[in-house]
Amino acid sequence: MNDKSDITLGIDSIVLTGIEKAIERSSKETFNILLGFVRNVLQLAISHGTIKHFQEYIFSPAFIYGTSYLKARQNPAIAYLHPVYSKQAAANLKEIIWFDIGVLISNSKNIEQKKQLNEFYYWAFNGFSRLFFFIANNGDVATFKTAIQEYNQIFSFREEKYYELSRAKLDIEMQNPEDKDIRLKVLDDEIELEKKFSEYRRHALLGVYYWIVFLFYVGKINAEIANDLLNEIALQYNDSREIIYDILQLRDKSPLGYFEWQGWDYMERPSGEMYHPPYPNDWLTMGFAAAQVRIDNAYYDFSGLDSKQLKNAVFLVDAVESNFKIFQSEFEKWAKLLNVKNKEELIKRCDNVLHQLVVVKRQNIGNKEQQIAQAPLSQEKIDEFRRVIGESWKTQALVRQVFERKNCKELITSTEVKLKIIGQRTFFEKAKMMFIEGEYYQPIYNIGQIGGQIGRWEDDNFFNTAIVGKGDKLTAASILVLLETALSSLRKDNVNPDIIFMSPEHSYQDHELLASSKFVSRIKGVDAVQGTLGFFEDIPIYYSYSNFLNNRVVVAKFNDAFKMRFKTDERWYENELNVTVAAITDEQAEKRLREEPSKWKITDDGSELSDKEALMLIKTSVIIDLWTVLDFQILSSDAYTVGFLKK
């Protein structure tokens, strides 16, 4: 009462204590009067639309059951009243839903008011859910039967309403009257309300079903009781889509406190220790998995799910699969609950369920790919891609750097002179996601490497030119000898070499070279030029990762020996590297499908896509052009030599 926001604060707990006392003293009259009061307050709250007071009292029936169960165990003399109290608890909840809210909602013409009343439905079902939870925890099969009977009575009168509304909607759509939109809007609102109602109804029951499975799993109840309880629950769906839709909803909403499942626990926890009640997502999924095996008539319809739900469905399938593994590994324990005779049957049932469920994985991919295929390319993403590729290219194009440093490049502007295109046009499968904005944008890590590849190809091209132009003229068994021979042979022809090319590994692996006084390694802290490994007889040694340089050395008087010719374009990265990204056109896609139908139409899990889906899949790819335009010329083959290391 110190909180001054509500004058009625605290009355509920006194009333509940009163009820407890009445049960303890088996004073039926007092109990009835107090229960009557609870019901009156609930009715009052409904008519005034104050959900707060409704919440205060709606769990009273569950409380009554719990107290009555406990007192009956403590004092067998009053146990005879337990069924009476329990029945009353359930009957009251039923009447609240059926009459107290139901009558008001069906008399109401105002949709806003109806929505508000629907909120009361949620809480009333929550009250039922709590009652079931208590009963299940106690493994009280007899009471569960009565309570479920009461619960089942609520529905018959509601179901018809839903179909009636759906029919009315269809009529309007067929007749197409002038005020179609307005009337449809009204009907849609009404249908939405009905849908919510049946959702609450199903979800309360599903929650209990899955909880019972979990209680069995943790050993709180045995298989017999669990079976008895589960057999009472008839899971009915109006629509096959609801099976998947429901479990996705439950998993999605339970962390937000839906039906207060977060607080459900099966044991008294020791005080003073940290603990957490079981995570609803875990036991809901386990329950779902068990139910699918138990019922064994799996048919799942994934249509109508939005992209988020489809994504979640993939997680669900994985979670179900891991639960199936639990069932199979503890076959003895689960056999009775899951209604299977032998392990083979269990495996067969699990596989059957999984086989249907995995469809969603593909469907999810389909949906995602549709989004990607339709999205426009983002110039921002392409620019970023160009930058990354360019940087990587620059660091790897080592020979080009040497040409720049030695200043023996020639820019070709004439279109008549044809140079080599070094690089490639790539049909990059499923890479469009890198170049779009939005939910499905996904970077590909280390994509920059393909830029570095261009640099290496340039190097390859250079060394290839050099080797072809000269042949492996010199050979030696060690790199030191090879270098000495190469230098002396050039000097003999009055060529004064000023550059050596060599693979980098020799500079740290070849002990002979390292021991030689002629070689000064860069590692030794010499002020070496960038891109060099050090000096041999004061001649800088440049390196490249080109495969052509493996076990070879190229020694030259560089400016006399080679020239690089190249072309530029101002649209290219630093005018020298062309990077373009293009989406796949319809014609291109169709062409590819014609060329390789099986590649596109058969998915990883063996199912077959339609032409339309396959085309969509193709269109998640992009065409990437990456190249430079250049060639290397040998100015004088006397000005260099190539040595080969014979091992």
Next chain:
Amino acid sequence: MIAVKHKDVFDSNFQSVKKRCTQYFFNRNRWWLILLLVIIAYTVGVSIDVKYLNILSLSNLSAKIIIDQRATNVATIISMTLAVVGFLIGNIAIKESQTYKLLFTNSKLYPIIYFTLSTIGSLMIISLLRDSVTSEFIYSRLVITGTYLVIVVLLLIGYLFRTIIHFTDAKKIHNFLHLEFIEEGKRNLYTILIEKYSKIEYDRLMNDKSIKRRNFFDDLDFNFDGRLPLEDNGMATELDDLLAQDKVLLDVNMVDIEYYISLKQKQGQLYYSELQLGQFFDAQSQYLSCTDSPNSKAEQKLLRNSLVVRKKNVVDDPFPMRKYFDQKLEEYSQEGKHKNLEPILQSYLEYYSLQMKCEVKP
């Protein structure tokens, strides 16, 4: 506004004024008021002399004889009354402090006894004055007025018996308790509503004036000194310290606040802290502030003076009846007295309905 929005729960202005006056008048500490009333009656009786109202003529001699008899009459009546009242009170149906309290208030026992005693006292004095008052007119008038007062005493005693008799019936007692309970609920609800609406109104005003609410994160921004009381601004802290102790907000002068806003709004964006009546509230000179110019001493004073604060009253329990009802509910359900339970639950239901009717939806 509350009276308009929640018509079905609260009384009109006229009724509430009437109720408050009655409460004031019949309070057991207002003996002097009754005495004053008796004196006024005598004064009026002596001073007004309208011919056609003078239906009774009384000779001086008869007056002197009658006065003694009246005094004796009243003394007898009062002793008899007290004895009977004492007996009745001893036999009321529910012997509890709450019912006694209710009995005393409802039967107006205190004012009636005060009135009777004042009357006896006045008659004694008149009897003493029989030879001192020389004017025959005045003396006979005193005696006549005294006699009228005695008649009024008789009527009041009749009223007293009538009400006390009700208290021998448990049902009637419950009715009284119920009314009192609901009345208490309404009182407390009124306070709650005033507090709630005060916040709504204040926020609305700030919204209309496009003043931003200062939130916790703004206060963390220590560079933004305009929104925090400044350290060197000694007066602010001094004033606030002095006033912050256990004080609750009682009233806000909106006119002054609007004046402040009109002054400061030209100087920059204004920020406000929440205000709600009945809440503890510190920083009384800084609940409105401007980013660009800190409040001057005069402005702080203006802000401070726009608030009426009162020391939190911890002694008065605002829910004595609720506590009584809670206690009864526990007791009856414990003892299984289901018949007694029913009327109590009925009262609770009305209590709930009161609260539900007055839910303020944000």
